[in-house]
Amino acid sequence: MKILVATTNQGKLKELSEMLDSDIEFKSLADFPDVKEVEEDGKTFAENARKKALGYASQTGLWTLADDSGLMVDALEGAPGVHSARFSGSKDKNRGLLDHKNMAKLLGLLEGVPDEKRTARFVCNLCLASPEKVLIETSGTLEGVIIREEQGANGFGYDPIFYVPSKKKTVAQLESNEKNEISHRGQAILHFKPLLRELLKKNT
Secondary structure, eight states: OEEEESOOOHHHHHHHHHHHOSSOEEEEGGGOTTSOOOOOOOSSHHHHHHHHHHHHHHHHSSEEEEEEEEEEEGGGTTOBGGGGGGTTOOOOOOHHHHHHHHHHHHHHHTTTOOGGGOEEEEEEEEEEEOSSSEEEEEEEEEEEEEOSSOOOSSSSTTGGGEEETTTTEEGGGSOHHHHHHHSHHHHHHHHHHHHHHHHHHHTO
């Protein structure tokens, strides 16, 4: 069974394939250089995940797993939200550089906001679709606090400034197995796995 994961982000592909640990060959968008990019113009993470899954499934003929995820900061009324990946407005292709620009913008906006008001959550919506229809949708969240400077070298995105009180660490200071247990993507996948197993049983 082949499933396309609608990302070119190798970090995300690795995380998903580690957590799903099933007999599936996961492909990424890097394997399909001719596909047209599906515009993520939805107002919610769920809408974007659905749009990507259906859009890439119809182009490739493969079942496609898409996730839309991001950071919602209470003091910023839920921003960056669906704009998390390009929050700084930078078109930089270097992922690490882009992550740093996004974090710098966020920290700038939160300057002067006291610690107790810096609450935030990572949100992840997963959608698996065939070319014809949505097959599975799940979601997950991780609650935390935005700290004032980067800590830790693991992970990607906003992980170095997202502090998890129960772990007394930022997400970027967690080992990958620790992160997978508690992360928003980990939670979404936890709900997703049994549904995928049932679906595969019906289709084999």
